[in-house]
Amino acid sequence: MKRSEDTEKRIIDAALELFVRKGYHGTSISEITQKVGLSKGALYAHFSSKGELLLHIIRKFKTSFIDQMIQTVNEHKGDALAKLHSTITFSSKFALENQDLCVFLTFLTTELKADVDFEQPLKNLYRDYQKFISQLIQHGIRQGLFNRDLDPDMAALAFMALHDGVLHQWVLNRNHIDGERYVKTFRTIFMEGLKVR
Amino acid sequence: MKRSEDTEKRIIDAALELFVRKGYHGTSISEITQKVGLSKGALYAHFSSKGELLLHIIRKFKTSFIDQMIQTVNEHKGDALAKLHSTITFSSKFALENQDLCVFLTFLTTELKADVDFEQPLKNLYRDYQKFISQLIQHGIRQGLFNRDLDPDMAALAFMALHDGVLHQWVLNRNHIDGERYVKTFRTIFMEGLKVR
DNA sequence: GCCGAAATACTAACCGATTGGTATGTGATG
DNA sequence: CATCACATACCAATCGGTTAGTATTTCGGC
Numbered sequence: 393m394k395r396s397e398d399t400e401k402r403i404i405d406a407a408l409e410l411f412v413r414k415g416y417h418g419t420s421i422s423e424i425t426q427k428v429g430l431s432k433g434a435l436y437a438h439f440s441s442k443g444e445l446l447l448h449i450i451r452k453f454k455t456s457f458i459d460q461m462i463q464t465v466n467e468h469k470g471d472a473l474a475k476l477h478s479t480i481t482f483s484s485k486f487a488l489e490n491q492d493l494c495v496f497l498t499f500l501t502t503e504l505k506a507d508v509d510f511e512q513p514l515k516n517l518y519r520d521y522q523k524f525i526s527q528l529i530q531h532g533i534r535q536g537l538f539n540r541d542l543d544p545d546m547a548a549l550a551f552m553a554l555h556d557g558v559l560h561q562w563v564l565n566r567n568h569i570d571g572e573r574y575v576k577t578f579r580t581i582f583m584e585g586l587k588v589r
Numbered sequence: 590m591k592r593s594e595d596t597e598k599r600i601i602d603a604a605l606e607l608f609v610r611k612g613y614h615g616t617s618i619s620e621i622t623q624k625v626g627l628s629k630g631a632l633y634a635h636f637s638s639k640g641e642l643l644l645h646i647i648r649k650f651k652t653s654f655i656d657q658m659i660q661t662v663n664e665h666k667g668d669a670l671a672k673l674h675s676t677i678t679f680s681s682k683f684a685l686e687n688q689d690l691c692v693f694l695t696f697l698t699t700e701l702k703a704d705v706d707f708e709q710p711l712k713n714l715y716r717d718y719q720k721f722i723s724q725l726i727q728h729g730i731r732q733g734l735f736n737r738d739l740d741p742d743m744a745a746l747a748f749m750a751l752h753d754g755v756l757h758q759w760v761l762n763r764n765h766i767d768g769e770r771y772v773k774t775f776r777t778i779f780m781e782g783l784k785v786r
Numbered sequence: 787g788c789c790g791a792a793a794t795a796c797t798a799a800c801c802g803a804t805t806g807g808t809a810t811g812t813g814a815t816g
Numbered sequence: 817c818a819t820c821a822c823a824t825a826c827c828a829a830t831c832g833g834t835t836a837g838t839a840t841t842t843c844g845g846c
């Protein structure tokens with residue numbers, strides 16, 4: 393890896409860690425450079441603005457999570473139920489391995505939804521995600537696996553909602569929650585519901 | 590209503606609307622005073638700091654939502670299932686009537702979880718909420734209404750997660766989503782799950 | 787009912803600190 | 817010697833917060 397690439401990565405990692413802890417506006421460029429051990433001028437040689445640094449992180453999330461998830465699940469042989477399981481497995485695993493990235497991106501919208509520069513890229517992320525899950529659920533309904541009363545788009549939103557919410561709750565309780573047990577509960581409730589059968 | 594009380598309310602409303610759109614750190618005192626049509630000095634006569642203004646909003650959420658919900662549901666006669674329905678009804682209704690307050694409070698943690706002044710008050714909110722839901726689910730399990738394999742604390746987290754996630758998704762799609770249909774989907778999935786029975 | 791003073795609610799100007807961002811210079815590397 | 821990767825020093829603008837002073841209300845004594 394070239395030296396500049398390495399520095400770029402270090403900047404992104406530091407920025408991400410600060411952003412996820414203190415928010416985008418709550419984190420200053422000075423804090424980031426301090427964390428990396430770099431001068432301000434050096435950072436601006438790699439990223440033309442604070443916003444550009446953020447857009448880098450957004451793009452990274454799209455290519456490494458959304459795109460990869462869609463590809464992985466599409467390659468999975470099996471019915472809609474198996475594919476939905478595969479989706480949950482993929483996103484749980486990814487979220488566990490890229491905690492900061494996932495948590496930050498999931499809740500970035502709540503801070504920046506009114507921002508001219510970031511509103512559209514963020515909404516696009518969610519649109520792609522929803523479309524994918526919705527199609528999966530449509531398949532499941534056609535195959536007689538899922539409750540046919542469900543509106544696929546709504547159910548997809550509920551899926552993402554649960555996913556976002558799990559992340560949120562997990563952030564709040566990182567220290568005293570067993571991640572795997574939590575994901576298992578999540579999966580059970582989404583698939584089977586709360587009631588006894 | 591006294592003039593000062595009216596002004597205080599106007600400040601809080603304006604602050605809330607800006608906070609929910611642009612985040613806490615993304616909103617400046619100047620923006621707030623401009624929106625209210627007040628000078629900076631006047632605002633600081635009502636609230637001693639930006640943080641104090643935020644704490645006011647947090648306290649308002651606790652007394653008007655968490656406390657009210659617990660009281661309302663406790664007064665509700667019926668089994669655990671009916672009480673859980675009542676909880677969902679209460680929070681849906683409250684969220685619909687106090688959109689900015691709910692959305693903001695739900696996601697404030699993601700921006701301020703590392704902040705010395707706000708971390709604890711925010712965590713306390715969620716602790717109270719979770720404890721309440723968890724006890725409800727325990728009742729349901731004892732009454733044979735809910736799946737006895739579920740860990741009540743985990744299921745409570747999943748409930749809150751779904752609740753948070755619904756709000757989040759709803760923020761992202763305010764214009765083109767039917768709120769009631771969405772809540773219905775949420776309720777169905779949480780109670781019955783996705784699969785056909 | 788009217789007056790004047792105290793209390794209240796506010797404005798305008800200002801503070802030091804910090805913000806995102808830039809211009810210029812320098813030492814190492816190939 | 818040219819390019820790269822950085823540091824230093826600086827900028828105007830804005831930040832949260834304060835100050836001194838000014839309208840506006842309120843209310844008891846007459």
